[in-house]
Amino acid sequence: MKTYKLTIAFVGCLVASSGLFSCKEQLQEVIPQTSLNQSLVLSDANAALTLYTGVYSSFRTYHSTLFTLGEMRSDIWADGLFTESEDTGLKQYWSHNISATNVPIDNWGGSTT
Amino acid sequence: MSLRSIYPNKYRRYVLHIVCWLVAFSAWAQPTPLSGTVRDARTNETLPGVNITIKGTTRGTVTNQDGQFTLPVRKGDIIVVSLISMSTQEVVIDNHTALDIKLAESAKSLDEVVVVGYGQQSRKTLTGSVSTIDQTVFKSVPRTNVGTALQGTAPGLRVQQTTGQPGSTPTIVFRGGTDFNGSGSPLVVLDGVIVPSLFGINMEDVESIDLLKDAASAAIYGARASNGVILVTTKKGKKGRTSVTYSYKRANNYIRRNPLQYMSAEDYIVWNRRGLASRFAAAQADNNTAEMNNARNQLTGAWGWGVNSGWTAPDGKYSTQLVSNSNRNLLTDPQYHLLLDKNPFNASQTDSLLYRSISQRQLEDLILQQGTLNEHYLNVSGGNDQGNFSLGVGSISDVGTLIGSSLSRMNMNFNGGLNVGKNLVVNLNISGYSAKTTPSYLSADGGGGVGGGIVQRFTGIAPTVRLTNDLTGAELPGVDGSTLGNPTYFRDKFYNQTLEQRYSGGLNLEYTILPGLKALASASGFYRYTTNDSFTKAYINGTGGALVNTRNASFTNQRASQYTYNAFLQYTKDVGKHTVSALAGGEFFESRVYDYGATANLAATDFIPWLSASTAAVGVPTSSFSSWQRLASVIGRFNYTFANTYLLNINMRYDGTSKLITNQYGFFPGVSLGWNMHYADFFANSFLRRYVSTLKPRISFGENGSINPLNSAGQPLIGDYATIPQYGSVGTYNGQPGFAAGITNTNLKWERANTLNFGLDVGLLNNRVTVIADYFIRNVYDKITSLTIPAWTGYNAYVTNLGQLQNRGIELEIRANVLKPSSANGVSWTVSANVFHVKNFAKKLPNNGLDLNRQGAVQIFDPGQNKLVWVGGLQEGKRVGLDEIYAPIYDGIYTSQAQLDERANLWNSYLPYTNKRIKLLGDARWRDTDKNDTLDYRDNVYVGRTTPTIQGGFSSNLSWKGFNLYGQFDYSLGFIIANQSYLRGMSQVQGSQNGPIDVTNTWSPENPTGTLPRYYWANYGRNYFTDAGGSTTPPANFWQKGDYLAMREVTLSYDMPAKLLERVARNRVKSLRVFLTGSNLVYFTGYNGTFPEVGGNDVGRFPLPRTATLGATISL
Helix, strand or coil: CHHHHHHHHHHHHHHHHHHHHHHHHHHHCCCCCCCEEHHHHCCCHHHHHHHHHHHHHHHHHHHHHHHHHCHHHCCCCCCCCCCCCCCHHHHHHHCCCCCCCCCCCHHHHHCCC | CCHHHHCCHHHHHHHHHHHHHHCCCCCCCCCEEEEEEEEECCCCCECCCCEEEECCCCCEEECCCCCEEEEEECCCCEEEEECCCECCEEEECCCCCEEEEEECECCCCCCCEEECCCCEEEHHHCCCCEEECCCHHHHCCCCCCHHHHHCCCCCCEEEECCCCCCCCCCEEEECCCCCCCCCCCCEEEECCEEECCCCCCCHHHEEEEEEECCHHHHHHHHHHCCCCEEEEEECCCCCEEEEEEEEEEEEEEECCCCCCCECCHHHHHHHHHHHHHHHHHHHHHCCCHHHHHHHHHHCCCCCCCCCCHHHHCCCCCECCEECCHHHHHHHHCCCEEEEEEEECCEEEEEEEEEEECCCHHHHHHHHECCEEEEEEEEEEEEECCCEEEEEEEEEEEEECCECCCEEEEEEEEEEEEEEECCCEEEEEEEEEEEEEEECCCCHHHCCCCCCCCHHHHHHCCCCCECCECCCCCCECCECCCCCCECHHHHCCCEEEEEEEEEEEEEEEEEEEEECCEEEEEEEEEEEEEEEEEEEECCEECCCCCCEECCCCEEEEEEEEEEEEEEEEEEEEEEECCEEEEEEEEEEEEEEEEEEEEEEEECCCCCCCCCHHHCCEEEEEEEEEEEEEEEEEEEEEEEEEEECCCEEEEEEEEEEEECCCCCCCEEEEEEEEEEECHHHCHHHHCCHHHHCEEEEEEEEEEEEEEECCCECCCCCECCCCCCCCCEEEEEEEECCEEEEEECCCCCCCCCEEEEEEEEEEEEEECCCCEEEEEEEEEEEEECCEEEEECCHHHCCCEEEEECCEEEEEEEEEEEEEEEECCCCCCCEEEEEEEEEEEEEEEEEECCCCCCHHHCECCEEEEECCCCEEEEECEECCCCECECCEEEECCEEEECCCHHHHHHCCCCEECCCCCCCCCCCCCCCEEECCCCCCCEECHHHCEEEEECCCCEEEEEEEEEEECCEEEEEEEEEEECCEEEEHHHHHHHHCCCCCCCCEHHHHHECECCECCCCECCCCHHHCCCCCCCCCCCCCCCCHHHEEECCEEEEEEEEEEEECCHHHHHHHHCCCCCEEEEEEEEEEEEEEECCCCCCHHHCEEECCCCCCCEEEEEEEEEEC
16 A cells, blocks of 8 residues: 555656656747847848847947047037037036036946946 | 545445554544534524534534534544634544534634645644734725735735725735835735736635745745735635625725815915015025026016916916006906015015916815725625535726726636545636726826826916916816816816736646545636727817827737646645645746737827827837746645644745746745644643643744846846847837847846744633734845946846845734623624834845945935945945935024024035025025035935834724624834925925915015025025925925824624524525725824825825725625
């Protein structure tokens, strides 16, 4: 009788664990649905072009930060250069309104982390 | 059901033989028939449908209609007598042949059955920390969301209602949260199915709610349980007579008035002109001619108090105007009032002003209304030896107190169990709901942002507003298009509704392989469809505004599906004093979400409120497979009990997730130990036994996971594919779609939380007083953290496992039967109270080269140490300070030139002036903590925390004959709130906004006895907000204590006594209960706003209504 029970328990565990192994495959089936993966991105010209464009797009933020922290703070910008209403955000740079209490760009735009 | 009917004779012998063989020392005796009657201890009535089982066996029976039973027993057997809502009794059989058993009603004592996830357990043998919600709160209050029943009833949970929108799910945080920002809400399991939230569950269908708190108990839910687990169980049929229960509730939602009183139109005009004069005076002192001219011009500006040229027209936006020859006739117009006021810029000139006025109450009445709620619920249930069933059907419709807000919902819930043959039990659950929610068109209430808050915005409308044409009385659209517009004009302009349907079902099989060994399997899942449709009719964008006829139309449609399959083997065995039970199995879980949506506009007419009538698309319509997750798990539980005294429980779960790649699997174990000391001989024989009837120390340690932590905005920090290298859309560049590789951490791990929980259950004086106490230390480590990385890498953040958070806290629950009834008609009084306290600590933070690896900390001057110190934010080893508020403080106001001269050098960095040393009479006399003549961040002082430190609730239940008076309260202590309704009015940041009457108590040359800082138009003097726009920067003086005690429920009910029912209804009516309930009645608080429980930053949102309900429940 004891053996019988042990067998049942053993078979049960086996069933459970085999279930788990098949589950492993199930888990790997879950792949991104709204983005490209490594094997697809260079597989055809159109996909590769998105990558090319994407690189340019990604560079934008950083160069915008460089611009605001560099050129925007130089003396080529001054009051009156704006024909329409001035950008109050950017004004803080060229007017050098930067202090411990007035931080126009958090963490130096991430450039010095 | 006798033993003979369960097993054929031969088989029974066989079983007994095996039992005998295994349990060599168990005595053998011939079974003798035992008969008995079970009665209610209080009423002495017989109880049908009571389960009688012989402990450790599957043998048993149920009492018949007359409460009688017969069962073959042997000497030494223990029979267990149990009935839901009654205390379970055990009787040891000596030489009995007849028994008279009396069951007492279980007053939420230590005898209750607790749902523990994949099973249930008696609280007697429970070793973990599990709270069971008092079912009294389920009975009377009409609840459009089950979450509100948890307020003040579950120690460990912070439950906040943040809007009066019917049906909305409260914010729930468990034991301080597992995220640094203090968020983290429990996993919700409804009848074994993990559901996204408590939305849509019908309170009437709920039988019980349990909360798994310590990690050892929650370990059975493994990787998703680090914030505890709420287990909701719906009603099942009980053996015995079939019953039909109908209940009806009708409630009125009464407007909760803003306790803050606003200025009259007259004061509003006068004080804004004074505020403008103050602004002018400051600009003059600053030698700022441009600003002086600007201030001067504002007198005729487009403000509610300004004498704008447009306001003289009978349909101008506001009504304020100077008396002139052309409007002299208005002096006799009853709509108009005359005001003589000194010109702010020319002391010798008095202006004669005409204005129409609308009171705060009238404005409130335009957007707030008394709503009604109707709820019907019908339940048919029953059961016999073959099976049981319970079918609940309900409908609820609730009209909120903010115009346009409503919820209507229909619910269905079916639980059926069928005994197929002798060994197979099939249980089926089918449930569904369909809910329609309409928000108010007044979109200002949106996310509850600082600029939002509908009550703050709308009741702050200038009291000089013109909502009808002076001459014709025709309606005008009001101040603007959607947030401040005239509700009588706009109420039908915005069509917006959300429909949500969820259909769920579960099939559970229970097969008895051998006595004590069972195979369990279940499959469950749900589909949820959420559709939002919106359409905007053509409207005039505020009085005098343009006609907006773009007729925007949009829809979103979300389809979510979820499946779970699991299978277990369960083994239970009693060997002498040893009881062992074990459960092992596996589970597979999948969830998918698909989203669809589109926006279009330019429909020709208002008559077709659907996107199909539009002629142009706005943006790109979307359809996406937006979320996909799978989880595969192995689950195990082991319980061992020795003589009911020494208790051991082990839960474990091994989870694999599709969200992770390298570290896909995680093992989450939990061990708990308990000791029923009151059963131990030394204790049972000691004198203590007379007073202490239960004493059970518990200890548990376990580990849970979290794969879905939230960022500070409440959004999931990582997506479904965060560990899979991929190329995602980065927007378009030069008209071309751009995809780029994200930065991926394939080595991301589960975030883990381990909890060490010490608990103590005490029952005093025969369990008349029960105490459940818990102390816990939860460490959340390997925290999934978004780490800022240098921008030159091309990325902003890298997600990794860093940091450790610790929550430490205590929870205490006390229940007492203060008065026990001596007879059926006696007085009984039960009280209960709970309290919890939790503190969060930042134990470890990502190394960033700063002292204590601080993040978001600020520097203030500490006069004690005479130096600058870092405070707040996150600092390694310190208490989490993200909810700490530091602000400048002032000590009174400048009332004399001498005081001004004394502080002439103080430089106020917050001022918008060129010369920041300017200060006028009546300005706040800021405290220069560091004595450096500069007021800046260094002078901030600690104000308090926005998160309560102590929370809890208490209740009282008094019964006499059939009458019952129940009251339930909850409280939060130790937190502060900024009341934006008050502050935005006092600072006049917006320009036209009306302010509280405290404005008339500010200092001004005309009011030199004023005690509050000077009122400046458009926050020029920065006395009430230190920044221009005003957000959470009021001075320390204006942060208020939020401490409140809420009278959440008071119910008076009457249960018709059985004898009366018998006489009147001739046994056809089983029970009849009528009740009168008040819910969310009152907050006892010193806070001057409407909604103290929102805490922190009260932007003046749509408040909870006060609700009065009349209801009846009848059972046939």
